[in-house]
Amino acid sequence: MVNVQNVTFSYTKKTELLSNLSLKLEAGRIHGLLGKNGEGKSTLLKLISGLDFPMSGTIDTLGFNPVKRSPEMLLEIFFLPEELPQLTLSIENYEKVYSPFYPNFSATQFNEYLNEFDIDNKKSMLNKLSHGQKKKVFVAFGLATNTKLLLMDEPTNGLDIPSKGQFRRMVASAIDEKRCLIISTHQVHDLDSLIDSIIIMDKHEIVFNQPIENITKKLFFRVADRNEKDENVIYSEDTLRGLYQVCENKTGEDSKLDIELLFNAILNEKNRIRSIFGQ
Numbered sequence: 572m573v574n575v576q577n578v579t580f581s582y583t584k585k586t587e588l589l590s591n592l593s594l595k596l597e598a599g600r601i602h603g604l605l606g607k608n609g610e611g612k613s614t615l616l617k618l619i620s621g622l623d624f625p626m627s628g629t630i631d632t633l634g635f636n637p638v639k640r641s642p643e644m645l646l647e648i649f650f651l652p653e654e655l656p657q658l659t660l661s662i663e664n665y666e667k668v669y670s671p672f673y674p675n676f677s678a679t680q681f682n683e684y685l686n687e688f689d690i691d692n693k694k695s696m697l698n699k700l701s702h703g704q705k706k707k708v709f710v711a712f713g714l715a716t717n718t719k720l721l722l723m724d725e726p727t728n729g730l731d732i733p734s735k736g737q738f739r740r741m742v743a744s745a746i747d748e749k750r751c752l753i754i755s756t757h758q759v760h761d762l763d764s765l766i767d768s769i770i771i772m773d774k775h776e777i778v779f780n781q782p783i784e785n786i787t788k789k790l791f792f793r794v795a796d797r798n799e800k801d802e803n804v805i806y807s808e809d810t811l812r813g814l815y816q817v818c819e820n821k822t823g824e825d826s827k828l829d830i831e832l833l834f835n836a837i838l839n840e841k842n843r844i845r846s847i848f849g850q
Contacts, residue, residue: 572598572720572751573619578628580614587775588614591628594770594777598719599748603762604755605834606772612755613653615772616722619753620650633719646674647719651709651726655702662708663693675717680745684711687737703729710738714745721752727761739765759831769830771837779837781848783828789847791820792829805843806836819847 573596580589588611596602606612617623618630621637621644630637635644658665662685670676685693688707697705706729713721727735743765746752756762769786771779795801795814803818815829817836837844 572596572633573753574629574631575615575619576629578618578625578630580611580618580623580625589618589775592777594780596751596753597768598751599746600768600782601742601746601752601754601766602768602770603766603830604753604770604772605759605762605830606757608757610772611775612757612772613724616650616724616753616755619720620648620722622650646672648722649673649713649716649718649720650722651713651724653725653728655705655709658697661694661696662690665697665708666693666712669712670716673716673718677715677717680717681711681715684714684741687711687741688734701729703731703734706730707734710741714741717750719750721750722755723752724755725757726754727756727758735761759834763830766830769833771834773838773841778841778845779848785848786833787820787826787828788823789820790826790833790844791818791824792816792826792832793818806832806840808832808835817844 573594575592575594578589578592579587581587604612604615614623618625619632619637621632621640624638633644633647635641637644660668666678666681670678685708688711690704690707697708700708706726710726713723727738730738742752754762754766766783768782769779770777793816794812795816797814801818803821804816805819806817808815815832817832
């Protein structure tokens with residue numbers, strides 16, 4: 572679906588934002604692209620969609636070179652940026668203007684998603700909506716395009732807690748084996764129970780890229796007593812409930828993935844964890 576090979580990118584001559592970056596993404600998965608602010612997550616999405624051009628390296632998006640922005644590719648990509656476009660259109664007219672660009676767009680699905688988000692007036696002007704309400708409209712539209720590749724940059728920013736739950740349910744129901752979704756965020760909690768593949772960026776590099784089934788096979792997540800000693804512990808966080816730990820899973824035990832704990836573990840014990848996964 573997406574193949575990024577040895578890509579380097581910079582906005583200035585002095586500082587490289589991405590250096591020799593490689594990444595392969597499959598269809599049928601919801602990929603969580605995680606990292607602190609400023610790591611280059613948004614830039615990577617723009618490179619994949621052809622909005623930015625790499626200085627070196629190659630990118631294959633749906634079998635196309637995204638730099639050329641061919642119509643055949645654009646029909647199958649929807650990119651939701653963090654900074655939403657400022658449009659003086661009603662929701663109704665936005666649908667009329669932009670839905671014809673997407674041959675698989677479903678007006679029925681769009682209406683269902685809007686209703687799920689409690690938006691019932693399609694005559695509302697986009698520029699008069701709050702940031703959160705506007706975000707809901709664009710999320711609903713993006714899901715309804717039914718494109719093969721869906722890129723979302725910080726899609727839960729501006730959503731309240733109930734809306735984040737609605738977002739997770741809608742995305743989970745919209746993705747099938749033919750679609751690929753990449754969600755870029757620094758709000759790790761918002762992707763809990765939604766994503767099935769985790770990509771982590773640190774110091775402008777991809778330092779981790781694994782499906783969840785592989786993560787829980789090789790790592791074990793638990794809350795331990797403070798007096799408990801275990802040589803398999805990779806990373807610990809001391810909390811009121813005890814030690815939240817990531818351990819090497821040598822016995823094949825089942826555990827529930829804690830994305831935030833994994834993220835912190837990788838940032839602090841990057842080399843050890845990568846060696847476990849052979850990265």
